[in-house]
Amino acid sequence: MGDEPVSPAAVPLVWGAALTARREALADKIGLFGASVQRMSLQLQAAVKGSKTSSTITVGFPQSTTYVTEGNGGPQVQLVTVQLSGASKTAVTVQYTVSGYTGTGYRATAGEDFVAASGSVVFAPGQTSATIPITVIGDTKYEPDEIVRVELTSAVGALIVRTAGQLLGQSNVVIADDDPASGIGMTLHLRGADAATVKKEFDLMAEMGVTWVRIDIDWSAVQSTKRRLDWAQTDLLVNEAVAHQMNVLVMLGFTPAWARSSATQSLAEPTHARPTDLADFAKFAQLAAQRYAPLGVSSWEVWNEPNTAKFWPTMPDADEYGRVFRAAATAIRGVDPRATLLIGGLSPQYDGAVSETPPVTYLEQLYANGTAQLADAIAVHPYSYPYLPMDPAQPQEGGFYDLPALQAVMASHGDGGKQVWITEFGAPTGTSVNAVSEEQQAAIMLQARDQVALWNWAGPLMYYELVDGGTSPADAEQNFGVLRADLSLKAAARALMDAVTVRL
Numbered sequence: 001m002g003d004e005p006v007s008p009a010a011v012p013l014v015w016g017a018a019l020t021a022r023r024e025a026l027a028d029k030i031g032l033f034g035a036s037v038q039r040m041s042l043q044l045q046a047a048v049k050g051s052k053t054s055s056t057i058t059v060g061f062p063q064s065t066t067y068v069t070e071g072n073g074g075p076q077v078q079l080v081t082v083q084l085s086g087a088s089k090t091a092v093t094v095q096y097t098v099s100g101y102t103g104t105g106y107r108a109t110a111g112e113d114f115v116a117a118s119g120s121v122v123f124a125p126g127q128t129s130a131t132i133p134i135t136v137i138g139d140t141k142y143e144p145d146e147i148v149r150v151e152l153t154s155a156v157g158a159l160i161v162r163t164a165g166q167l168l169g170q171s172n173v174v175i176a177d178d179d180p181a182s183g184i185g186m187t188l189h190l191r192g193a194d195a196a197t198v199k200k201e202f203d204l205m206a207e208m209g210v211t212w213v214r215i216d217i218d219w220s221a222v223q224s225t226k227r228r229l230d231w232a233q234t235d236l237l238v239n240e241a242v243a244h245q246m247n248v249l250v251m252l253g254f255t256p257a258w259a260r261s262s263a264t265q266s267l268a269e270p271t272h273a274r275p276t277d278l279a280d281f282a283k284f285a286q287l288a289a290q291r292y293a294p295l296g297v298s299s300w301e302v303w304n305e306p307n308t309a310k311f312w313p314t315m316p317d318a319d320e321y322g323r324v325f326r327a328a329a330t331a332i333r334g335v336d337p338r339a340t341l342l343i344g345g346l347s348p349q350y351d352g353a354v355s356e357t358p359p360v361t362y363l364e365q366l367y368a369n370g371t372a373q374l375a376d377a378i379a380v381h382p383y384s385y386p387y388l389p390m391d392p393a394q395p396q397e398g399g400f401y402d403l404p405a406l407q408a409v410m411a412s413h414g415d416g417g418k419q420v421w422i423t424e425f426g427a428p429t430g431t432s433v434n435a436v437s438e439e440q441q442a443a444i445m446l447q448a449r450d451q452v453a454l455w456n457w458a459g460p461l462m463y464y465e466l467v468d469g470g471t472s473p474a475d476a477e478q479n480f481g482v483l484r485a486d487l488s489l490k491a492a493a494r495a496l497m498d499a500v501t502v503r504l
Contacts, residue, residue: 082130
């Protein structure tokens with residue numbers, strides 16, 4: 001059948017449909033062209049932006065804190081890395097200064113710990129890393145890790161940026177002490193003293209040649225309720241210690257009511273009971289380390305005299321203590337891998353009391369359960385009073401005279417290279433049983449210091465304590481101080497001051 005002629009009435013409809021189709025096709029082409037132009041525009045903008053970004057080179061330190069080793073042999077040069085954010089086609093010159101740290105923390109002293117300097121470092125074209133020399137003055141004296149400030153002051157060919165997430169324009173260089181821990185210290189209890197009194201106490205310790213202060217961070221006092229922490233007392237002591245450039249040893253322990261069983265309320269000292277959940281103690285240890293490690297506090301004694309029923313009611317348990325030590329040590333090292341962790345100071349056994357485990361026996365138990373191996377040193381409280389430290393007549397087991405036997409246990413387990421820290425030692429004056437005269441107290445303390453100097457395995461010797469805990473001469477616990485409650489000097493304090501004068 002042939003094509004039929006189109007009706008004149010249908011012509012407008014056919015042409016209208018064709019015109020509509022052509023318009024739609026043209027619109028599609030215009031849309032595609034517009035999208036293509038938009039893509040090209042965005043690509044061009046990105047290229048321009050990328051070109052601008054890549055042309056801005058920054059210079060700075062990759063870390064806000066850099067550690068260098070002090071060394072023992074006088075001046076030596078340590079290198080601190082400084083970097084460019086990218087390669088430059090031209091040389092980059094950066095000016096720097098090495099100066100004393102002005103923030104809160106242990107400060108290195110120019111001319112004594114490091115050499116103050118200024119200079120420049122040049123990056124050749126294409127070079128992205130260079131070093132700044134720091135002259136560190138090493139010695140064999142134990143002291144806190146101390147801080148030096150290195151700062152980039154100007155740059156040609158690069159930008160010094162001091163914004164978070166960028167290379168930093170300044171870095172704190174920590175001079176890490178590499179000498180064995182040594183020196184004498186004092187246990188200091190705040191006992192409500194105000195800031196002026198605490199400063200005077202530290203001034204007096206400085207006159208005695210004290211280089212360590214041992215303080216309690218009492219969990220039950222700092223966090224008496226679960227959701228509130230009060231660091232005011234420990235802040236005061238730590239800040240004053242740092243201001244006096246004294247090392248800090250923290251005794252960490254004692255459980256608040258909310259973290260222990262209600263059954264512990266019947267104990268003579270409920271806070272000495274362990275927490276029901278070790279995670280609570282670990283969290284507190286972590287918080288303490290986070291607060292004080294940035295200030296330079298790195299030595300921690302976990303609990304006090306855990307080999308006695310007094311501080312580990314109702315009976316000493318080395319396995320249980322091991323779990324407590326592990327929890328605290330893991331938490332603290334998670335914050336500060338360089339921290340020094342001590343086994344809680346071991347007390348002598350008096351009169352064969354079953355409530356006290358002899359230090360040698362308890363230490364063997366700690367080696368058997370793997371705890372002692374995890375510690376950096378062993379702490380001990382080898383009281384000998386009323387006897388002199390090296391008098392073999394002292395009846396207590398684990399007193400000062402027995403310290404070589406304790407060290408022999410360590411050596412037998414392959415730990416002969418670790419130190420024994422004496423974190424409490426002293427004698428009470430007054431009128432109580434076994435109290436001594438002020439002159440005898442001085443003799444006991446000075447002989448201990450002289451003997452410790454002869455033992456290459458002995459760490460710091462810390463006296464108990466700086467200030468009397470009260471004014472009753474009949475109470476031994478109130479009379480261990482080398483200062484009376486009014487801060488007047490006993491013979492021991494004067495003897496320590498005289499010894500400093502002789503050394504000078």
